[in-house]
Amino acid sequence: MSGLPRTAQTIAHTVRALLAATAAGAVRNTYPNGPGTRPVPVALTPDERAAAEIRLADALQEWGDVDPAGRTLWETAFLQDADANPETYATRHHRAATAPAH
Numbered sequence: 004m005s006g007l008p009r010t011a012q013t014i015a016h017t018v019r020a021l022l023a024a025t026a027a028g029a030v031r032n033t034y035p036n037g038p039g040t041r042p043v044p045v046a047l048t049p050d051e052r053a054a055a056e057i058r059l060a061d062a063l064q065e066w067g068d069v070d071p072a073g074r075t076l077w078e079t080a081f082l083q084d085a086d087a088n089p090e091t092y093a094t095r096h097h098r099a100a101t102a103p104a105h
Contacts, residue, residue: 011070015077017062024055 009017023029029052032042047055066074 008069009065011066011073014062014066014069015073018059018066018077021055021059021062025052025059029055 024047029047030044031047031051033045034040035043063074066077
């Protein structure tokens with residue numbers, strides 16, 4: 004790895020994917036019949052969802068480091084989204100803010 008910071012757009016894409024992975028009922032596709040066959044969705048385990056939450060906190064911190072204004076705009080829009088769960092986000096944000104540095 005080059006050590007260069009990721010772009011804000013790349014981080015935002017990661018945040019979007021991780022939010023989906025932490026949602027209730029999140030699934031991942033498996034291909035029991037091999038590549039090129041129809042996927043079979045399998046529910047994420049609690050451990051997989053917990054790992055995604057940790058990665059989400061890290062991605063939000065990274066985004067704030069790379070593009071603080073962009074992250075703030077996204078956060079404001081996210082919290083105003085009728086489909087978003089602000090309580091869940093606040094819990095994740097609190098974990099990110101209080102987590103020890105890596």
